[in-house]
Amino acid sequence: MTTALEVHLASRPKGVPRLENFAFVETALPAPAAGEVLVRNHVMSLDPYMRGRMSAAKSYAEPYALGEVMHGGAVGEVLESTVDSLVPGDFVLHGFGWRDHAIVRADAVAKVDPAVAPLGAYLGVLGMPGLTAYAGLLDVAEFRTGDTVFVSAAAGAVGSLVGQIARLRGAKRVIGSAGGPEKVQHLLDLGFDAALDYKAAPIGEQLAAAAPDGIDVYFDNVGGDHLEAAISAMNVHGRIAVCGMISLYNATEPTPAPRNLMQLVGKRITMRGMLVSDHAGRRADFIREVGGWVRSGELRYTETVVEGLRNAPEAFLSLLSGGNTGKMLVRLV
Numbered sequence: 001m002t003t004a005l006e007v008h009l010a011s012r013p014k015g016v017p018r019l020e021n022f023a024f025v026e027t028a029l030p031a032p033a034a035g036e037v038l039v040r041n042h043v044m045s046l047d048p049y050m051r052g053r054m055s056a057a058k059s060y061a062e063p064y065a066l067g068e069v070m071h072g073g074a075v076g077e078v079l080e081s082t083v084d085s086l087v088p089g090d091f092v093l094h095g096f097g098w099r100d101h102a103i104v105r106a107d108a109v110a111k112v113d114p115a116v117a118p119l120g121a122y123l124g125v126l127g128m129p130g131l132t133a134y135a136g137l138l139d140v141a142e143f144r145t146g147d148t149v150f151v152s153a154a155a156g157a158v159g160s161l162v163g164q165i166a167r168l169r170g171a172k173r174v175i176g177s178a179g180g181p182e183k184v185q186h187l188l189d190l191g192f193d194a195a196l197d198y199k200a201a202p203i204g205e206q207l208a209a210a211a212p213d214g215i216d217v218y219f220d221n222v223g224g225d226h227l228e229a230a231i232s233a234m235n236v237h238g239r240i241a242v243c244g245m246i247s248l249y250n251a252t253e254p255t256p257a258p259r260n261l262m263q264l265v266g267k268r269i270t271m272r273g274m275l276v277s278d279h280a281g282r283r284a285d286f287i288r289e290v291g292g293w294v295r296s297g298e299l300r301y302t303e304t305v306v307e308g309l310r311n312a313p314e315a316f317l318s319l320l321s322g323g324n325t326g327k328m329l330v331r332l333v
Helices: 051-053 117-123 130-141 159-168 179-189 205-209 225-233 276-296 308-322
Strands: 002-009 024-028 036-045 073-083 090-093 101-105 110-112 148-151 173-178 194-197 215-220 234-242 269-272 302-309 327-331
Touching: 002 101, 002 308, 024 101, 024 308, 036 090, 036 117, 073 101, 073 117, 090 101, 090 117, 117 327, 130 159, 130 215, 130 234, 130 276, 148 159, 159 173, 159 179, 159 215, 159 276, 173 179, 173 205, 179 194, 194 205, 205 225, 215 225, 225 234, 302 308, 308 327
Parallel strands: 148 173, 148 215, 173 194, 215 234, 234 269, 302 327
Antiparallel strands: 002 024, 036 073, 036 101, 036 327, 073 090, 090 110
């Protein structure tokens, strides 16, 4: 019998999560039943959406259950299998992170090849964040060659890819915001035309200076003052893709909406929310195009890797406060 170390939701956070909201529990796992595999996780994903699932509020995803193991993306090695399509030694992508071992249905995993790309890439640039960036920019924001694009949280897993995809697809100008001089320099190294440090001065003033001719597309990961700044800078018939609003995730009181929403009318702005699960049909195009750019070196990706499952809660809190550059991962093996 295998013993798994799991991270459980011990209590629901009020405002900013704390370490006491998490608990480590050792659980005895049975042998895999018919149609199941036993997986030893090698790397797991930490993503901002997980903060919402720690709350009991109704949302697009079911909340994590109190006293139960949390879950999220992970890549692991098959140790035992009851199906012919998977054998010990295979590596699979699945949704049962926040633990070092998991029993998973074979039809709920996707085989990945560590010889083609590092395991972490299947959780980042070639995984959910990559598809989010690709579909969000091209389909939701309806990007067009020659657009000026503004991306918030641009040093994160999704934002850093949005900016590079826009550049590779022929943007006139790509502008990103991030927190601190090191992240600003990172964006410039990735090929952004301008990078704004939102901690240094009001974002609206910086965006107006960086985009004197306005912006055509805004990819929103932050909300709040960034969304207000983007609306003010938006050209007529501009498009906004709303992927997330991390500035609001820990709010305990209602936050003021952007004060300039009336500009959506005069500028005829299109503003659309997105969930990556709606865009699974784009995966083949995404892998072909983005995978090609990764292989050629035209698109670069960065990972912030934390060692050990017991450090996952602290790493997650760091993610929520902007402590990562690129994709935040926890290496378990």
